[in-house]
Amino acid sequence: MRRILFFVGLVISLSSLYRNKYKLLNIFLSKKWLRRLSVAMIMRIPALREKMLFQALR
Structure with a gap:
């Protein structure tokens, strides 16, 4: 259960970073x-x- 929560948190944070990469x-x-x-x-x-x-x- 702990691994699943860690993985879900990791995916959410990476998607948030990707969404705001230019900022x-x-x-x-x-x-x-x-x-x-x-x-x-x-x-x-x-x-x-x-x-x-x-x-x-050039």
């Missing part, structure tokens, strides 16, 4: 230091970095 993203990226940190972390991934630089220099 949460805007709140997250409105802070300058969080925006800098996220860009720095993304630029460490080689495939994403190459794709972004290719689009910027």
Whole structure:
């Protein structure tokens, strides 16, 4: 019974997060230091970095 309640709670919270993903993203990226940190972390991934630089220099 406990597992079922946990699973139901997990599904409800994930669906709520998915429904409000853009609001949460805007709140997250409105802070300058969080925006800098996220860009720095993304630029460490080689495939994403190459794709972004290719689009910027095109």
